[in-house]
Amino acid sequence: MNCRNTMNTDCLPPGRRGTALFFLKKNAAPRRLGGFLFCLALFSCTQKPPAIQPAVYHWETHLALSHSETAYLDSLHCRYLYVKFLDIARDDAKTIRPYALLEVLDSTGLAGRTVVPCVFIANNVFQDIPENQLDWLAQKTAQALHSVGGQFTPNQFPEIQFDCDWTSTTRAAFFSFLKKMRNRLPEHTRLSATIRLHQYKFPDQTGVPPVDRGMLMLYNTGDIDDPEAENSIFQPADAHKYIHGAAATYPLPLDLALPMFSWALVYRDGSLWKIIPEPATETFRDTARYAPFPAGQDKRFLAKQAGYLGGQYLRPGDFLRVENIDTTALRQAAVLAREIDLANDARLAFFHLDHAIVHRYPAWFLTELCETIRPE
């Protein structure tokens, strides 16, 4: 049975490495013990992996870091900025189109930071897409990256990231696209892709993208479509289900992304209708318009009157769930992240930078999260 298997204690879960020592001590012959002591000595001379590098996502259409945002990034010693360059999706006529190409209005604050261009691609782009259109898409994407990148100085980027929640039906096309992109980008450019938790847990089923690096998104753990979900952004118990039982190592070196956003999910007729980003908390104190539901709740509301919120016209009876991630939950996420086999030079990227975040999470707290994941 398992005749080709070889002994390797690397597969022990991180919390159980002490057991490996016990195992070897108990069973090793003197010659093995000598080898083990040699390894131990070698290990003690090896440097610890470097500290986790903080990074931040910029996910808006216009880039102009404010003074407070720049100061925030400086306090965080943030050297990496993941900047969304464009979205790619299908329009009503199912034509693939680029959206929201980034405009750099002010490059102040970018000096000394490495910009990682990001491209968000809707999953349906790769649905039933012919191979020749993938060539076209790769060519157009490269063209867009070149055009948007021209606003930066320098306009050479060491890494480019692709964000797509691929599924079993779109995997082949997405992976093929990535290969084509690699051929269209400068040779030294490193490709990375976002990895959802289910993709992390089931790599055999969902596949591993042909890139150099993965950014594991430790959020979106819940069902956004379920009005009764507690918090779809992050629930430690839900996240634990994905991390627990996953293979000890993922086939790609991994960075990690944690959520720092807030949104109000609007459910109409029992299903998700709209997402309103970053709603002001005081909005829901207007008891003439919103009623906590059930009473006493501070995150769930029923619209009592028709009216606009965040550009959306709400009707009486619309159900709203306000979701964010507090510092306790972020700490729990960081503790959980210790179980993930992150890359030696891993980055911890916070999604995403905006004026509200700067006030909600102090820079020292984010530094603390980096240290929690990998103590210095």
Add this chain to the structure above:
Amino acid sequence: MSLTKHRGLNRPRLLCTTCAIVLFCFFIPAHRPMPAEKPTGACDPFGRTFSGYSFLVPDIINKNAAYAPFFVKWDDYYQKNYFETDLQRDDNVQEWIGRFCGLPTAVDVDYVVYRSSINELISLREAALQKGGESLLPFGLTGNTFAEVLALNGCTEAIDYLMFAKRCEPHVTAYDGWELPERDADFMQALIDEGQGRFLQTESHFFRQRYAYQLVRLAHYAGKWQETVDLYNYLLPKFDRKRPSILYYWTLGHLAGALQKLGKYPEAAYRYSVIFRNCPSKRVQAFRSFKIRTNAEWEAALRLCQTDAERATLYLMRAASSRTYTVEDFEMIYRLDPGNPQLDLMLVSDVQQLERVFLRTPVTELKYGTQSRAAQRQEAAKHLLSLQRLARQVAKEKKTPNPKLWSAMTGYLELLAGDEYAAQKSFALARKQLKDGGSYEKALLHQIDIWDLLLEILNLDGSTATADQASFRIRSYDLFKRVPSFEPFLQDFLSARYAESKHPGKAILAAYDPAAITYNPRMDVLEDLLQLARSDNPILLEEAMQIDTNPARIIARLLEIKGAYLFSMGQPEAALSVLRQIPAVEDVRMPKYSPFREIFDEKIHRPITDSLLLNRREIIEKLLDYEFRAKASVAMGKPVGAWYYYLIGLGYYNMSYFGYEWEAMDYFRSGYNWMRLPQGPIFPLRNSPNGNRENIDVSRALTYFEKALAETQSPELAARAAFMAARCQQKQWFCNPECTYKPGSKQIPILPELYRGYYDRMRRYANTAFYQQIVKECSWLRAYQ
């Protein structure tokens, strides 16, 4: 190697497939109650989307209605006929043709306006300046009716405009979006300045309007928002707009865009609504750009409206941003503008949404993994009642353009509300109103035919055999075959009805592939099907005749499934009594296995060299015989008893999920479940209402190996039994939720002590020949010694 195996249906391939088809054909779609375990979940990467069943036909509305794409969806109709059509270009060409009294053809106008080169236009101008110039047209314009009209009539004003527009075009063409636009603002400003001069020198109001459009557009594309507004205000009053022109709305669109950029959202929204109402070629853009952020902006936009019809359009655009409409939306628009043709479209769109909520059964939800939530149904039910009231009122008042549609739809709303009697009456009434009508009336009659057939399905009674007969009859209708939703809906509906009527077997076969009864068999399902197979059901026989003339084979097949299931549940005696009911003539056709061989690798395929092959009945008889012999031998102090225990353990292990003869107890095995054993024994499986049950429990095998160990005095047999017991414990560890090891990995984990006892015990047998052999083959054993 494929991850999944389904050998049970392949072995006696002909027999099993035939029987399955017979069963399927006979019982026809129906289905079963809720599963023991939800087969799909948040982590299920195979989750499918289901958009619902629909029994509305596009012909009941004017599919060419320009508003239709915003309110109703019918497959890809609007993609092909609306979104992929360049309405703007077509409309513009028509306006040019109108201006020139219908003389030029559309193709020729299109060429001159959109495709001619600047040099061709220069030559055309020269021709227009000369008498008889039409004969001097450049080669590319020879024979072009539009160029001839321009040259013949000396229309230099038109040609000058076309030349100016041609120069503007590179600066105002919407870039394809894959690059940031690079506009030459200085040159664009120069064009604006030049254009203003030309505008003032132009006499024709037709061309003045077009110059105004070019200038406002240039300013807009140059990002000069205020200048856009100023130009609009300056130029628009300077030409006569009595003759309607699409150019006005195009220009208005650029004004609205600039106003929105300047933060004047109500002013922009109002103008977008005007465009949406009046200009089909810019309707999509207007709809997408329409934006109101606050209640105050909404009120301000309403105040800008000059007529109730304009107000109705604002309400309409606000309502259209939602999937569904409130009855208040309908009432407001109906009150302000009862003749508004969009009301019909809104009604149909709303009914499309209601179909999704109400035309579904528990089976539908089970099949597609989507649950309609109770709250959603409650809200939809309230809305449905309100909409029924409104539909009756509108049908009665006859103020809308198409009251017959509202009248017919009243019946369909009653059907959706579950009032089938009222629906039937309403359909009959609607039919009377539509007698001797034209083509639209025929379309509506066709729609009512469909709804009547749906009513017939909804009236099927799953508790009687008449449902089977009726469903065969319904399936034979041409109408049934022409509407794609009928077949899957009938399957789901019949299945739900059968399940309600305590026919779980028929329920499964109604909605799923016949193999579904084997994935995780249920006794009630099998009993129901056996009862049905034994009944003297003419439909069964009739259907069976098409495929097979021997219903006994169907019964044998069902007994075989039942026996295998009982066997897998650890009830060999019960299984044997079931399998013995299979008549000898069918028994010889049963698949055969060889579970008592010592195979120490982890393969799940039987080696092809077997000689001793037994069917399930024979295996059980053998097991029971071995047990008898073992007990007798032990009682009499004979050492052979331990060997019999060992053989029984071997048989059970080999027939488990982990053994090469797994299919003796199972019909379907998924290799993927290796990766999630702790979630078992029932695993999610597509197309199976109950998931897939795997025989991952090896405790019975372990018990027999332990008995063998306890009784044997032979170190060789003890080594064998201990090794197999170690394999059992290893598999039990794989099934433990605490296990993080992934089977198949090339790494060997440390087994917790609780699961390592027999590996440790193997050291006692280090001197046996078996140990010497197996330690070479098994890296796990080697690692643990």
